[in-house]
Amino acid sequence: MSAAEQQVNEYYNKLLKRNAGEPEFHQAVAEVLDSLKVVLSKDPHYADYGLIQRLCEPERQVIFRVPWISDNGNVHVARGFRVQFNSALGPYKGGLRFHPSVNLGIIKFLGFEQIFKNSLTGLPIGGGKGGSDFDPKGRSEGEIMRFCQSFMTELHRHIGEYRDVPAGDIGVGGREIGFMFGQYRRLTNNHESGVLTGKGLTWGGSLVRTEATGYGCVYFTAEMMKEHGDDLSGAKVIVSGSGNVAIYAVEKAQELGATVVGFSDSSGWVHTPNGVDVELLRDVKEKRRARVSTYVEEAQGATFHDTGSIWDLEADVALPCATQNEISGDNAQKLVDNGVRYVAEGANMPSTPEAIEVFRENGIHFGPGKAANAGGVATSALEMQQNASRDSWSFEYTDQRLHHTMKQIFRRSADTAAEYGHDGDYILGANIAGFRKVADAMLAQGII
Template sequence: MGTNKEESAKQYVERVIHTVKERSPNEPEFYQAVEEIAYSLVPVFEKHPHYIKHAVLERMTEPDRMITFRVAWMDDEGVIHVNRGYRVQFNNAIGPYKGGLRFDPSVNASIIKFLGFEQIFKNSLTGQAIGAGKGGADFNPKGKSDMEIMRFTQSYMNELSKYIGPNVDVPAGDIGVGGREIDYMVGQYKRLRGAFEKGAFTGKGIDVGGSWMRQESTGYGTVYFAKRMLEDQDKSLEGQRVIVSGAGKVSIYAMEKAIELGAKVIACSDSSGYIFDEAGLDVEKIKQLKEVENKRISEYTKFNSNTTFDNEESIWTIPCDVALPCATQNELDENNARALIENGVSVIAEGANMPCTHDAILAFQESDVAFGPGKAANAGGVAVSALEMAQNSSRVSWSFEAIDQMLQDIMTDIYDKSKNAAQEYGQEGNLIAGANIAGFKKVADVMIAQGII
């Protein structure tokens, strides 16, 4: 796709988006991510036309490679199943491809590409030497036995192992992929390679080279980012009413850190509905229910009679000061956003990847509600993954406290870079634009320096 010297920066962006849609039909999540990022870069292209000359956006929106493969496996009854596996290696300008693996029935090419594209900017913002990738399979791990999980992950790794390595592509966990699944993959990868390449994965168990604070990192990082947003409003987390969607590890550890910093978490949810208690929820009980007993969030009401469970209304109808969407993409729409605004919310920080729809984000921005986009607010997970890679490379292990301090410093730096970039390009207060611009410029400059490849 060539460039036209007569076109404006906006026309250039629209042409790139049009080409993306032509080349990748029926991929709405990917289009959503590309459009959100590309339009925010118009001021950059106006100020620095050499990015257009070097076709950086065209190259950045086309992944280096998209890998799809068959994953055949046998369940405990001897029945053979076939799933589809994915890995997109999007951009390795600043380091090896890096991004999680998601096992969920919703996984398809569009979702994997949207996540991988967002990862370019998120990983760039961390300041670490990591490129961008994402992967997974349309496999549902819920209800599966340990042996079924093991057989599936081993089959998945039989194919993926050809494309990854410590200096090539370093996967981690995501939805449906935790420490158990990563450890199974590490074992099969070691078996196939005939060598123990400790740095080929992150999110490993501590005894096989994992890092402290890996499971807490995304949730903690989201709260640290929200804390900085509040500080710019001359507020602290102390006494703030917080609602958190989801009840997975991001949500649980966001709740844990928010409570530790003095906030009151009054609601959280899972796919069945939400629980609410104005006096505040007990995160340790939620951990027991979700992480140990694997029960529905509604079971919490048996522990505390003052807590209500609702499976009809949205969690976003609850009045709060801070909202942390931590469940999944596009979970918070315009109607939800307007309910939050009407009820006085002051900060939204995305713990999940793209949980707010485009119209919801516009509503927040029009109402001057501070909005922290996922590529910035939830970058704590990949930041600590990069710290795990650093520990593996140097064969050392840092303490929980040391990593927590590094994470706080990284999240503060991400916030400051996003805020300053937005201000520099005439979009003060717009952290979405700021995060996109700061993340883009670092990768774009390196891409230009490395030539047309």
């Protein structure tokens, strides 16, 4: 074992003890530290001044109670979180997730990933994440509004356009951002439009922000396929999920000539051998907020399945766009057996370590989430630019900026992997490229 490997292993063992009961955070850190063993062997100065330890410790963690009143007059108490992980490159930037699975470990994993994702965009934004264990499913609009207002009553103390700029994530869309922004204005007497991104187009939002994560994932996939002499035209694609990211990944993949043969939600999955009717899917999920089985009732040639897995389908490309750890080692092997050659993560860390090992062993070209799903935060940063200049860009111009950014992210990941002797390992390339920019800024700014 080299000195760099020993040093990283010793620190990781300490991190496990200091952050007990946070498996998602452990998983995210382990992946990055594994890549950094290569860096420290070549560039040992990155171990100076406790850099790795400081990088893995959030600058600030805020946990607060969120009391809210349901329509029947009952008082409920949820828990809110904001983890401000690293601001070396700029104000903290990262979404808010409302889901019953949310806990501190999940928010820390998401915030840690966000550091490197934001760094890869090349834009001046740091890493953070937040959310609540509130479950918006089945709640009325009035209940959601009251919850968002209570959540922002505490959160507003910790955010600002030059400090921390939240956005949406699972369970937080344009409606929730609107309720929170309204409460922020009410509390601060300040129309600080750059304090949240994902806003409505008539009050500071950006065109393409809704589509950005899904489009960006497909743009990254197209670059990865181009690198290996392929393209999306004529390819069969699986997209897990049917939320915002998945819908627009489906749309862009089919615009580029692919056939999306399946999508899913938590109730089951849909086989669409002739492709997806995107307008119907958007209507079912965004307007009616219904399950994917409703899509099957109205679409031609689609079938709904509540057993088995969407990963059982034959395809060329898989885009996991639902949630963390949705692809197990067994799922990954099934993808390999069914002909998948490219996987790009539209969600945050949707592939388990076992799945990634299967992909590596079988030569699958793999785009990690911190690179492939960076389009959302990149376009959020573009929204911040428009807010700062009191400007509004066209859809075409903003999409062009997004496309260019995703090309750059792929190029940085690919070139960095090759520089360190691991050509084609986009996980290692993305981790190291994201790390070096943040690390150089941290070293330049001193021990803070």
